[in-house]
Amino acid sequence: xxxxxxxxxxxxxxxxxxxxxxxxxxxxxxxxxxxxxxxxxxxxxxxxxxxxxxxxxxxxxxxxxxxxxxxxxxxxxxxxxxxxxxxxxxxxxxxxxxxxxxxxxxxxxxxxxxxxxxxxxxxxxxxxxxxxxxxxxxxxxxxxxxxxxxxxxxxxxxxxxxxxxxxxxxxxxxxxxxxxxxxxxxxxxxxxxxxxxxxxxxxxxxxxxxxxxxxxxxxxxxxxxxxxxxxxxxxxxxxxxxxxxx
Amino acid sequence: xxxxxxxxxxxxxxxxxxxxxxxxxxxxxxxxxxxxxxxxxxxxxxxxxxxxxxxxxxxxxxxxxxxxxxxxxxxxxxxxxxxxxxxxxxxxxxxxxxxxxxxxxxxxxxxxxxxxxxxxxxxxxxxxxxxxxxxxxxxxxxxxxxxxxxxxxxxxxxxxxxxxxxxxxxxxxxxxxxxxxxxxxxxxxxxxxxxxxxxxxxxxxxxxxxxxxxxxxxxxxxxxxxxxxxxxxxxxxxxxxxxxxxxxxxxxxxxxxxxxxxxxxxxxxxxxxxxxxxxxxxxxxxxxxxxxxxxxxxxxxx
Numbered sequence: 001x002x003x004x005x006x007x008x009x010x011x012x013x014x015x016x017x018x019x020x021x022x023x024x025x026x027x028x029x030x031x032x033x034x035x036x037x038x039x040x041x042x043x044x045x046x047x048x049x050x051x052x053x054x055x056x057x058x059x060x061x062x063x064x065x066x067x068x069x070x071x072x073x074x075x076x077x078x079x080x081x082x083x084x085x086x087x088x089x090x091x092x093x094x095x096x097x098x099x100x101x102x103x104x105x106x107x108x109x110x111x112x113x114x115x116x117x118x119x120x121x122x123x124x125x126x127x128x129x130x131x132x133x134x135x136x137x138x139x140x141x142x143x144x145x146x147x148x149x150x151x152x153x154x155x156x157x158x159x160x161x162x163x164x165x166x167x168x169x170x171x172x173x174x175x176x177x178x179x180x181x182x183x184x185x186x187x188x189x190x191x192x193x194x195x196x197x198x199x200x201x202x203x204x205x206x207x208x209x210x211x212x213x214x215x216x217x218x219x220x221x222x223x224x225x226x227x228x229x230x231x232x233x234x235x236x237x238x239x240x241x242x243x244x245x246x
Numbered sequence: 247x248x249x250x251x252x253x254x255x256x257x258x259x260x261x262x263x264x265x266x267x268x269x270x271x272x273x274x275x276x277x278x279x280x281x282x283x284x285x286x287x288x289x290x291x292x293x294x295x296x297x298x299x300x301x302x303x304x305x306x307x308x309x310x311x312x313x314x315x316x317x318x319x320x321x322x323x324x325x326x327x328x329x330x331x332x333x334x335x336x337x338x339x340x341x342x343x344x345x346x347x348x349x350x351x352x353x354x355x356x357x358x359x360x361x362x363x364x365x366x367x368x369x370x371x372x373x374x375x376x377x378x379x380x381x382x383x384x385x386x387x388x389x390x391x392x393x394x395x396x397x398x399x400x401x402x403x404x405x406x407x408x409x410x411x412x413x414x415x416x417x418x419x420x421x422x423x424x425x426x427x428x429x430x431x432x433x434x435x436x437x438x439x440x441x442x443x444x445x446x447x448x449x450x451x452x453x454x455x456x457x458x459x460x461x462x463x464x465x466x467x468x469x470x471x472x473x474x475x476x477x478x479x480x481x482x483x484x485x486x487x488x489x490x491x492x493x494x495x496x497x498x499x500x501x502x503x504x505x506x507x508x509x510x511x512x513x514x515x516x517x518x519x520x521x522x523x524x525x526x527x528x529x530x531x532x533x534x535x536x537x538x539x540x541x542x543x544x545x546x547x548x
Contacts, residue, residue, distance in 0.1 A: 001280050001281055002281075003281060003519050003520050037519075043465065043493065043517060045310065045517075046310055046313065046314055046315050046464045046465070046513055046516060046517050047308075047310050047315060047516050047517070048516070048517075048519075070310075071310075087281075087519050209306055209307065209308050209309070210308075211307075211308050211315070211317070211516050212271070212277070212515060212516050212519070213516075213519075214277040214278070214280070214281065214519070215273065215276075215277040216271065216272055216273035216277040216278060216515070217270065217271055217273070217308075217317075217319070217516065218273075218293070218302065218307075218319050218322045219307040219308040219317055219319055220307070221301075221302060221307070221322055223301070227301075228301050228302065228322060233277065246304065
């Protein structure tokens with residue numbers, strides 16, 4: 001984990017409120033499913049903002065994010081050559097080295113971007129990867145999956161593109177050796193439930209409101225069968241059967 | 247010599263600087279130690295402990311507000327025994343003063359925990375009578391001076407460590423509260439804890455926090471915390487440790503000038519993750535600029 005100042009290489013709006021910022025890559029290993037705390041201000045905001053790694057390249061790291069409040073709005077206004085503070089890489093990431101065979105990645109909304117680097121890593125480890133991407137209406141960040149996976153299944157709630165309905169309607173967990181999921185809680189709960197029935201190993205990337213981002217402040221605790229766990233430090237990726245939803 | 251210019255003494259303990267990582271923001275130091283060596287702090291106050299471990303509050307636990315944050319952790323902690331067995335030995339490996347921050351919900355639990363901590367090599371017991379996030383205890387103690395007096399007196403009778411009492415800004419009268427704790431035998435005071443606050447989620451049409459009220463900290467509270475520190479410093483004889491939105495070298499000097507012996511930093515750790523590493527040097531630079539040779543020169547000049 002490092003706290004560094006990086007240079008913005010590119011910051012682009014993909015559609016409406018979805019942006020991608022590419023910044024110079026800090027030293028150290030970055031695992032798929034890990035995140036960084038980002039800061040593009042000095043003291044104007046009190047907290048850094050946790051954003052998952054979307055893609056890692058030789059000299060850069062990219063974050064895809066939705067503008068939801070002041071912090072992400074601030075980040076969205078960064079221009080080339082601007083500076084941004086990064087704290088990371090944080091969290092455990094997906095267990096890409098521990099699974100083998102046919103893997104399904106199930107993402108919803110802004111839970112989709114972290115699955116790209118994950119798919120890339122899993123494919124390079126000779127796994128067969130299918131992705132299931134669920135959107136509300138307009139699609140984003142799906143074309144790039146074509147290079148790193150076997151099959152892509154797409155749904156939208158409005159039916160604007162792909163299958164009309166939830167992406168979980170398309171998933172058949174029994175076809176896979178493992179499932180990774182990242183997205184809205186109701187979607188992930190459904191995926192866990194389905195995997196439980198078929199006995200398919202399932203890992204789930206949890207989202208929460210973070211404070212420090214490194215495991216000290218305990219504002220992001222989730223209840224698990226092993227006691228309270230920190231989403232930022234012990235997670236964000238947990239085994240589905242460990243999570244207790246209330 | 248730079249290193250001596252920030253040195254302070256509190257309860258006959260040497261602090262290499264007047265900066266203490268505040269309870270709740272810093273865990274037991276392990277995580278921040280992955281980022282920088284934590285012995286750059288004068289002291290570290292442990293995560294708020296209770297006799298038995300607690301899972302903390304349900305629901306959302308933090309929200310950012312204008313120049314601050316509101317938190318509702320609810321004293322999630324592994325309990326005093328775990329602290330003594332697992333965390334304290336690790337903390338004591340570092341060259342920094344160790345404060346054990348103790349909270350609770352009933353006096354008996356507090357006293358049992360004090361007895362246990364007496365047998366350890368913690369340097370200071372910081373008694374939290376002011377957690378706003380625990381419904382059944384803490385806060386009530388922190389509000390009425392007479393209640394606090396009786397309680398601190400009981401703890402004093404048990405406590406063989408230097409006893410620092412952490413005050414709530416929600417006290418009916420902060421001066422009366424400070425005097426009551428001094429009279430009951432506190433060796434020092436730290437103030438202030440978080441301000442009782444609230445946030446509303448207008449889309450869900452509900453309070454953000456399940457407990458409805460939670461604790462406001464950060465830069466937003468600094469001017470009020472500074473005023474309270476000033477008032478208390480002028481009304482008690484025991485040392486006072488200032489807390490409340492301190493994030494810069496200037497903030498540190500302000501609290502020292504109103505009479506504080508040391509300061510604690512909580513929310514600042516989230517805003518500037520390496521603040522503990524950078525602040526000592528920034529203090530020296532500011533002291534150079536202001537022609538202050540030793541930090542104690544300005545203590546209590548206002």
